[in-house]
Amino acid sequence: MRSPAQRLTLRQKDALTGVLFITPQTLGFLLFVLGPVLAIVVFSFQSRNLLAQTADPAGLANYQTLLQHDALFPVVLRNSLIFTATLVPLNIVLALLLATLLTQPLRGMTFFRTLYFAPVLTSAVAWAIVWGFLLQGDQGINGFLAVLHIHGPNWLREPGWAMASVVVTRVLKTVGLNIVILMAAMQNLPRELDEAASVDGASRWQVFLRVRMPQLAPTLLVVVVLTVIGSFQVFDHILLLTNGGPANATTVLIYYIWFEAFRAFNIGYASALAVVLFVIILALTVIQWTIRRRFAYNER
Amino acid sequence: MNIPRKLSTAALSLILSLVVIVMAACGNSSPGGKVTLRYTLWIGADTPQIDLLKKMAQEYNTLHPTVNVTFDSIPFADYQSTVTLQLAGKNPPDAGWIVERTAPSWEKTGVLTDLGPTLHGDSAYNFGDFSTSALGLWTNGQTVYGIPFSNSPFIVMYNADLFKKAGTDTPDQLIAQGKWTWENLALAAKKIKDATGTYGFQNFDGALYTSNFWGTLVPVMRAYGGDAWSDTYQCGFTSAGSVAALQLIHDMIFKDKSAVPPGTQADFYSGGAGMMLGQLSRVNKLSSSHFTWSIAPLPSGPAGYHPVVGQAAMVVFKNSPHQAEALDFIKFLTTQQNVGRLAQYFPPARASVLGSDTLAKANPLVPSALMQSTVIDPIKNGKVLPAHPNLPAIELTLTPLLDKLWTPNADVPGVAASLCAGIDPLLKA
Numbered sequence: 001m002r003s004p005a006q007r008l009t010l011r012q013k014d015a016l017t018g019v020l021f022i023t024p025q026t027l028g029f030l031l032f033v034l035g036p037v038l039a040i041v042v043f044s045f046q047s048r049n050l051l052a053q054t055a056d057p058a059g060l061a062n063y064q065t066l067l068q069h070d071a072l073f074p075v076v077l078r079n080s081l082i083f084t085a086t087l088v089p090l091n092i093v094l095a096l097l098l099a100t101l102l103t104q105p106l107r108g109m110t111f112f113r114t115l116y117f118a119p120v121l122t123s124a125v126a127w128a129i130v131w132g133f134l135l136q137g138d139q140g141i142n143g144f145l146a147v148l149h150i151h152g153p154n155w156l157r158e159p160g161w162a163m164a165s166v167v168v169t170r171v172l173k174t175v176g177l178n179i180v181i182l183m184a185a186m187q188n189l190p191r192e193l194d195e196a197a198s199v200d201g202a203s204r205w206q207v208f209l210r211v212r213m214p215q216l217a218p219t220l221l222v223v224v225v226l227t228v229i230g231s232f233q234v235f236d237h238i239l240l241l242t243n244g245g246p247a248n249a250t251t252v253l254i255y256y257i258w259f260e261a262f263r264a265f266n267i268g269y270a271s272a273l274a275v276v277l278f279v280i281i282l283a284l285t286v287i288q289w290t291i292r293r294r295f296a297y298n299e300r
Numbered sequence: 301m302n303i304p305r306k307l308s309t310a311a312l313s314l315i316l317s318l319v320v321i322v323m324a325a326c327g328n329s330s331p332g333g334k335v336t337l338r339y340t341l342w343i344g345a346d347t348p349q350i351d352l353l354k355k356m357a358q359e360y361n362t363l364h365p366t367v368n369v370t371f372d373s374i375p376f377a378d379y380q381s382t383v384t385l386q387l388a389g390k391n392p393p394d395a396g397w398i399v400e401r402t403a404p405s406w407e408k409t410g411v412l413t414d415l416g417p418t419l420h421g422d423s424a425y426n427f428g429d430f431s432t433s434a435l436g437l438w439t440n441g442q443t444v445y446g447i448p449f450s451n452s453p454f455i456v457m458y459n460a461d462l463f464k465k466a467g468t469d470t471p472d473q474l475i476a477q478g479k480w481t482w483e484n485l486a487l488a489a490k491k492i493k494d495a496t497g498t499y500g501f502q503n504f505d506g507a508l509y510t511s512n513f514w515g516t517l518v519p520v521m522r523a524y525g526g527d528a529w530s531d532t533y534q535c536g537f538t539s540a541g542s543v544a545a546l547q548l549i550h551d552m553i554f555k556d557k558s559a560v561p562p563g564t565q566a567d568f569y570s571g572g573a574g575m576m577l578g579q580l581s582r583v584n585k586l587s588s589s590h591f592t593w594s595i596a597p598l599p600s601g602p603a604g605y606h607p608v609v610g611q612a613a614m615v616v617f618k619n620s621p622h623q624a625e626a627l628d629f630i631k632f633l634t635t636q637q638n639v640g641r642l643a644q645y646f647p648p649a650r651a652s653v654l655g656s657d658t659l660a661k662a663n664p665l666v667p668s669a670l671m672q673s674t675v676i677d678p679i680k681n682g683k684v685l686p687a688h689p690n691l692p693a694i695e696l697t698l699t700p701l702l703d704k705l706w707t708p709n710a711d712v713p714g715v716a717a718s719l720c721a722g723i724d725p726l727l728k729a
Contacts, residue, residue, distance in 0.1 A: 050388050051692065052409040137563035157509070157563035157706065246562070247703040262381040264696045 043271035050265040062272035072248065072256070073273075080252040083167060084231040091171045091227050092220070095178035100208070102179065103186045113183075117176040124173070128240035131169045132156065135241075159249035162242050166250050170237050174230065178223050185219035186212070221292040225285055232281050253277045335625050336368045340383055340396030342376040348584055349645045353633070356641070360632050367625050372396075380692075383617075387411055392619040394626040398446060400611035401515065403437045404689040407445050413616040416444040418627055425631060426652075434649035434679075437687055438613050446613030447634045450646035452579040453678035454504070454519050454608045456485070456599070460592040462574040463488065466495035471575075471596035475673075482523055482599045485575065486548060489558035492574040499566050500558040502573035503549075505582075509562040509706055514698055515685050516577055519608045520545040523601025528686045533727040535720035538713075541603055546705065547712045554708045562706040579610060580675055581645050583665050595666065597674045607678030610685055612646075647675050654679060690726045697722040 008016065047058040066073050102113050119127065134140035135155035142152035155165045189212060197211045213220075235254040238244060244251035244259065251259075253273065261270035339357075343349050350371055357369035372393060374382045380402055386392055398406055406412055419427040420442065430448070438446040456471055463470045468491040474480040489500025504516035514528060521527055526542025529535050536542050552559035566572035569585050578595075586593050598607055614630040616623060632638065639648045643662040653659055659676060660668040666675075688694055701722050705715045 049409075051384050051405060051411075053388055053411070133565060135563075136565055137561055139564065154561075154563040243699075245700065245703045246706070248700040251700075259696065262385070264692045265381075265384060 040271045040274050043268055044275045046268045046271075048266075048268040048271075050261070050267045052265075055268075058268060062269050065269065066272055066276065072251070075248055076251050076253055076256045079163070079248075079250065080232060082163060083234065083250075083252050084228060086164075087167045087171055087231045088224065088227050090167065091175050091178060092224060094171060095175050095182055095223065096220075098175070099179045099182035099186055103183055113179075116179050119173045120176040122173070124236045125240060127169070127173050128237055131165075132241055135165055135169075156242050157246050159246055162246060162249050166238060166241055169241065170231075170234060173237070174227075178227065181223055182216070182219060185216055189215050218292065221288060225288045228284055228288065229281055232277065232284075253280075334366050334368065335622050336370060337394040337622055337626055337629055338370050338372055339629075340372045340374055340379070340386075340393040342374055342379045342397060342399075343581075345371070345373045349581065352641065352645070356633060356638060357629075360629055363632075364625075364628075367629065369629060387617060387619060390619070392617045394620040394622050395614060395616045395630050397449075397612050398615055400437055400613075400684050401687040401691055403446065403611075403613070404687050405691050406615070407440070408689040411618050412445045413618045413620075413623060413627065414443050414445070415447065415616065415627060415630075416442045419444055419447075419631070422631070425635065429636065429650045429652050431649055431651050431654070434611070437611065437684060446615040447630060448611050448613045448649040449634055449639070449642060450581070450610070450612040451649045451679050452581060452610050452612075452647045453675055453682050454577055454579060454598055454610065455674045456575050456596045457568065457578045457582065457586065458575045458594060458596065459568070459571060459573070460594055462492050462496055462498055462500075462571075462591070466492040466574075468492065468495075470594070471599075472594060475596060480596065480599045482520055482545070482548060482601045485599045486552050486556065486558070489552060489574060490556040493556065493558040496574075498572065498574060499560045499564075500574040501552060502560045502566055502568050502576040504577040506560060506566065506568070506576075514695075514702060515610070517546065517549065518685055519577065519598045519606070520549060520601070522606035522608060522683070523599065523603060524548075525601075525603030529688070529723075529727055533688060535724050535727055537716045537719040541601075543713050543716050545601070546716060550705065550710060550712055553706070580647055580663065580666070583663065584645070587665055595670060595674050597678055605681075607682030608685060609679060609682040611649075647679055688727060690729055694723050694726045697726060 043055075044062055045058060045060070046055050047061065048055040098116055102109055102116070136142065137154040137157060138146075141155070145152040153161045155161050193211050193215075194207050197207045202210065232252075233254055234252060235258060238250050238252060238255050239258075242250040244255050254277065257270050257273045257277065260266045260273060339353075341350070341353075350373070353371060357371070361368055376399075379397075379399075383393060383396065398412075416439075419425060427444075434448045434451050435444075438444065438448055458471055460470055466488075468488045469477070469479075471480055471485075471488075474484055474488075485501065492498060492500035504513060507513040508516050518528055521536070521542045524541035524545040526539040526545055527536040528542075537546075549559065553561050560566040560573055568576035569589060571589070571591055583595065598605070600606075614633060616626045616630060620626050633642070634650075636650060636652055639650045640653050640656075640658040640662070642648070643653055643659045645663070648654055648659060654676060657668075660671045663671065698719065701715065701719050704710060704718070705712065
């Protein structure tokens with residue numbers, strides 16, 4: 001008597017093995033990713049209050065409120081765009097600059113590589129607490145500036161400075177990861193092209209811009225996509241440093257979603273906001289991948 | 301290639317995954333008919349308050365061997381949202397604390413068990429011993445939503461060493477002279493700042509700017525004849541008294557520079573401020589301080605002396621599968637004897653304890669006479685912080701609007717008007 005497994009052909013056994021191996025991951029994805037995502041879409045058409053544990057059909061009411069009646073939504077959207085539009089270029093330019101410097105064959109580079117990557121490994125909470133201490137109104141960095149007779153701003157309590165502080169501290173926290181990705185790409189670039197360009201009379205800047213940058217384009221676009229998505233998803237940093245303040249100056253979309261869901265308990269409205277965020281990130285990603293196909297010549 | 305071994309590995313990993321999921325889903329089962337109650341509260345796990353509660357839970361377990369209690373500490377700022385999520389996620393705590401200003405919203409949503417039928421019918425428990433004023437937020441006719449265990453007046457904690465260095469009268473000296481007013485508190489704070497460089501005043505727990513705890517403004521607004529909102533839900537920020545009070549606090553921060561400003565982290569407990577608003581439960585943090593300290597009742601203002609009381613109650617959550625046990629446990633915690641024991645940290649709502657020597661002598665750090673003037677008398681004459689069923693939405697609106705007050709050139713009456721314009725529709729909803 002053969003067991004059921006023995007009756008299967010080799011091909012069927014392989015297929016069954018594969019299915020069994022991916023089943024836990026698939027189950028996890030369905031239960032903990034796809035399920036909640038679909039639930040959020042359903043919730044966005046409901047008037048659902050978490051505290052009261054009520055859920056009534058609301059049609060498009062949440063989306064109408066969002067587009068027509070919520071005076072805060074345009075502010076939050078603008079904040080998110082400002083945050084992304086300042087953080088992404090700053091992060092990318094700094095990462096590119098530091099990656100170029102750190103790939104130079106100089107002594108002590110390992111130390112600097114570790115130094116720039118260390119914030120990535122640091123706990124976000126610890127990072128925010130330390131910066132909250134440094135960015136106090138009359139102590140920390142301002143205490144140092146006072147010694148030099150410079151009156152620093154109240155970094156986290158003045159609307160413009162609060163956003164700038166959040167962006168800069170976030171860049172310092174995350175730039176290390178982009179540095180590592182770009183360094184890896186730079187170290188794989190063939191030196192022959194640089195040397196050929198130099199022989200043809202190209203300056204170091206021209207070599208960087210015209211020879212190295214096109215080769216880095218695919219990696220650079222991946223880094224941009226990841227940084228843009230990450231910038232729209234920033235939450236802990238804002239919660240711990242500014243609580244979305246002062247006067248909503250640093251309230252970005254994810255923070256607003258959290259506030260509506262878990263402070264005001266409007267799960268329906270928060271879900272509509274989450275759907276909007278999803279659409280924004282999806283649109284930006286599609287745009288960036290379209291650009292990638294056009295400019296990254298060696299990518300398929 | 302060994303196909304059966306590959307198959308068995310894959311099957312094993314699938315089974316293990318399912319087992320983990322099933323175990324995670326069945327984490328609350330109690331073998332042998334024993335019940336484990338989960339009790340949520342917002343004080344830290346290593347505080348003397350929780351040590352006392354654990355001791356009481358052990359005593360309860362001796363009397364009822366089938367019932368164990370675990371205390372689940374949740375930070376205050378996240379308390380309501382965490383418990384709400386647990387309730388929505390069908391993982392409710394059995395019993396726990398709730399704070400006064402959120403009481404109407406909890407009650408309105410129907411997630412609290414009515415304790416009335418059990419408490420009213422138990423003569424030994426003597427529910428009538430709880431003062432009527434203390435029960436105001438927690439009862440509706442015969443319905444009892446919670447048992448207030450902490451009826452704690454706001455107090456002024458002060459660093460006597462800084463007063464001495466500044467050469468200014470301490471709050472107790474000002475009380476003796478009949479001059480303990482908000483105006484003189486502001487003057488003393490300025491003298492401390494000017495003489496020592498240390499801030500003279502800090503708001504309640506330093507929480508005004510970080511989480512915009514508007515409640516810290518209520519004592520000064522009431523002393524000036526205003527309030528956040530009235531009992532009939534009329535916005536009070538724009539009243540002349542409230543505006544004068546907000547102006548006083550604003551001047552202390554930005555003109556006198558004597559109050560800890562927004563964006564600055566100062567710690568009263570380590571000597572970072574001359575005075576701080578607090579409650580009796582904060583006093584034990586001063587036991588190891590390196591300076592001489594004392595406490596005083598709230599100052600009076602142009603509208604007289606208005607003690608302000610913060611409350612918290614013990615409740616049973618309706619979705620708890622252990623209703624009877626949870627209710628019996630909080631009854632045990634709030635018997636006359638145990639309320640007396642808790643009184644060293646949590647001023648009681650039981651008249652028998654309030655009127656006895658028990659409370660006056662409850663906290664070894666606070667002399668009896670001081671306990672009388674700062675805690676016992678204010679409980680009798682004080683008014684609880686404002687509350688509202690729409691509080692989550694009101695706080696969502698107040699937070700950014702109050703931020704505009706904490707700027708050097710803020711138009712105080714203008715900001716007050718915007719506060720009322722923002723919350724009026726929510727107060728009336």
